[in-house]
Amino acid sequence: MSRRPWAVGGLLLSALLVCGCSSIGAKPWQRGVLAREDMLISSETLDDAMDDHMYFSKEASSGGRSFAGGGCGCN
Amino acid sequence: MQLKVKAGGIRRQLIAASCALLGAAEGRAQEAQTSDAGTAAAPGLTLDSALGYYQESGGRIRAIEPIVTVQQVQDNGDIWGLNLTFDSLSGSSPNGALTSNKPQTFATPSGASLKGVPQTYTTASGQSQTVNAPIYSVAAGTLPVDSNYKDQRLAGALSWNHSLSRLTSLTLGGKLSYEHDFISGSFSALVAHDFNQKNTTLSLGVNGEFDSLHPIGGAPAPGTDYALFQKTGAKTKQGAGVVLGLTQVMAPRWVSEFNLSADRFSGYLDDPYKIISVLDATGATTGYLYEKRPDSRLRRSAYLENRWGWERASVALSLRYMNDDWQVHSSTAQFRVRFWNSPKDRYLEPTVRWYQQSAAQFYAPWLSSSAAQLTYASADSRLAALSAWTYGLKYAVKYGDDSDASELSVRLELYRQTQADRLAAPPALQGLNLYPGLQALMLQIGWRY
Numbered sequence: 001m002s003r004r005p006w007a008v009g010g011l012l013l014s015a016l017l018v019c020g021c022s023s024i025g026a027k028p029w030q031r032g033v034l035a036r037e038d039m040l041i042s043s044e045t046l047d048d049a050m051d052d053h054m055y056f057s058k059e060a061s062s063g064g065r066s067f068a069g070g071g072c073g074c075n
Numbered sequence: 076m077q078l079k080v081k082a083g084g085i086r087r088q089l090i091a092a093s094c095a096l097l098g099a100a101e102g103r104a105q106e107a108q109t110s111d112a113g114t115a116a117a118p119g120l121t122l123d124s125a126l127g128y129y130q131e132s133g134g135r136i137r138a139i140e141p142i143v144t145v146q147q148v149q150d151n152g153d154i155w156g157l158n159l160t161f162d163s164l165s166g167s168s169p170n171g172a173l174t175s176n177k178p179q180t181f182a183t184p185s186g187a188s189l190k191g192v193p194q195t196y197t198t199a200s201g202q203s204q205t206v207n208a209p210i211y212s213v214a215a216g217t218l219p220v221d222s223n224y225k226d227q228r229l230a231g232a233l234s235w236n237h238s239l240s241r242l243t244s245l246t247l248g249g250k251l252s253y254e255h256d257f258i259s260g261s262f263s264a265l266v267a268h269d270f271n272q273k274n275t276t277l278s279l280g281v282n283g284e285f286d287s288l289h290p291i292g293g294a295p296a297p298g299t300d301y302a303l304f305q306k307t308g309a310k311t312k313q314g315a316g317v318v319l320g321l322t323q324v325m326a327p328r329w330v331s332e333f334n335l336s337a338d339r340f341s342g343y344l345d346d347p348y349k350i351i352s353v354l355d356a357t358g359a360t361t362g363y364l365y366e367k368r369p370d371s372r373l374r375r376s377a378y379l380e381n382r383w384g385w386e387r388a389s390v391a392l393s394l395r396y397m398n399d400d401w402q403v404h405s406s407t408a409q410f411r412v413r414f415w416n417s418p419k420d421r422y423l424e425p426t427v428r429w430y431q432q433s434a435a436q437f438y439a440p441w442l443s444s445s446a447a448q449l450t451y452a453s454a455d456s457r458l459a460a461l462s463a464w465t466y467g468l469k470y471a472v473k474y475g476d477d478s479d480a481s482e483l484s485v486r487l488e489l490y491r492q493t494q495a496d497r498l499a500a501p502p503a504l505q506g507l508n509l510y511p512g513l514q515a516l517m518l519q520i521g522w523r524y
Contacts, residue, residue, distance in 0.1 A: 025274035030327035064378035064395040
């Protein structure tokens with residue numbers, strides 16, 4: 001519980017950064033780096049699937065970046 | 076049919092579709108983020124696969140998990156995807172009972188008695204059945220685990236990604252998962268729309284899930300005396316969720332995504348294999364109860380991911396906050412850095428993840444025999460207050476001459492979980508390790524073609 005404000009603060013700070021930038025975005029000819037696979041949000045699909053299976057079975061939280069799902073996790 | 080296409084940034088578009096296969100909703104923004112030249116994925120087939128090995132310390136759970144995803148881009152731009160996942164689990168699974176200063180005896184899930192003799196009982200359908208009532212014992216000072224735990228899961232998923240217009244796409248997905256004691260079916264639908272010269276993407280996804288539980292030996296009546304073995308037949312649970320997402324290109328080297336999600340599950344949410352110890356004032360075990368959880372759960376979460384890129388490196392930072400009406404609050408932070416070599420045909424990717432959660436309102440490592448009537452209670456350590464660290468390292472080699480090259484990778488992760496907010500041990504249990512925590516190792520080999 002004591003670290004919850006830390007997480008909320010991080011989210012708010014990031015939201016402020018999003019809103020505070022005067023010129024956000026990139027022109028089509030500026031997207032060379034963004035086009036790289038490692039810059040794509042959640043591009044590590046199988047890695048994340050493996051990790052999420054482990055975390056789902058050992059922790060009370062799941063989802064966030066995706067649908068959480070119910071599952072069994074009886075182990 | 077072409078087996079593999081190198082042109083047109085096919086990998087980028089396929090990520091969007093593969094997210095639907097694996098239950099993820101976040102692939103929607105890929106086109107907005109990367110469509111610099113307006114290229115569409117060329118028709119072709121790709122394959123993404125991984126083999127995972129997972130082992131918990133102390134001889135607890137061991138899992139082997141192969142995953143294969145095949146995706147086909149059609150001539151009209153539609154993407155079909157098929158995912159197959161198989162899990163094989165074995166080892167020792169904690170049954171929820173507390174470590175004691177005396178040996179303890181339990182029945183395996185198929186058992187109907189704490190005596191090792193054949194037992195006859197009447198099933199929910201009225202039939203008479205005789206079982207051998209296998210039992211197992213754990214030594215004093217040892218965490219009670221069922222060492223005969225075995226489970227196998229086979230899951231298949233199908234997805235379809237279709238462009239409704241130049242700026243709007245639809246992804247539909249369906250998944251079936253089968254275990255001998257658990258069958259699950261789910262579907263998802265996601266619409267994404269690009270704005271602002273494809274710098275911004277808004278998306279809305281919904282999903283539904285229906286689960287059928289067939290626990291070995293029957294589903295225990297929650298909260299009843301373990302020694303009475305009050306069990307019934309199959310149970311069900313169902314749920315629905317929604318995810319609202321915003322993806323924003325912040326700068327030529329920075330992209331950000333923010334998701335808000337909620338889901339609600341109802342039905343039999345108990346773990347049918349978990350019990351809870353009942354202790355007297357001295358700490359002596361007087362009996363056990365089957366756990367009892369509320370029959371509904373509402374979860375909400377906020378998720379933020381940022382990625383920054385440089386010529387030969389990139390960073391991914393994600394933060395998640397989640398809470399539910401079981402009073403679990405959790406925070407997660409994950410940090411990944413990818414370092415490329417000069418020809419960009421190999422990379423090294425260290426990862427660190429921190430996780431912390433508060434306990435569910437009804438979590439209790441044990442119950443007092445003098446307590447009032449039970450409302451809800453579970454000793455499942457997954458519902459305890461805990462924190463966890465994951466340290467990982469991935470090494471990958473690419474074969475080919477462009478960004479859609481084949482990739483061979485190996486990934487190693489160490490997971491360490493520690494329980495917090497520990498209750499003081501009763502007199503008879505002083506000196507025993509009542510909160511053993513968990514350590515696990517995960518090794519994964521991946522191949523993409």
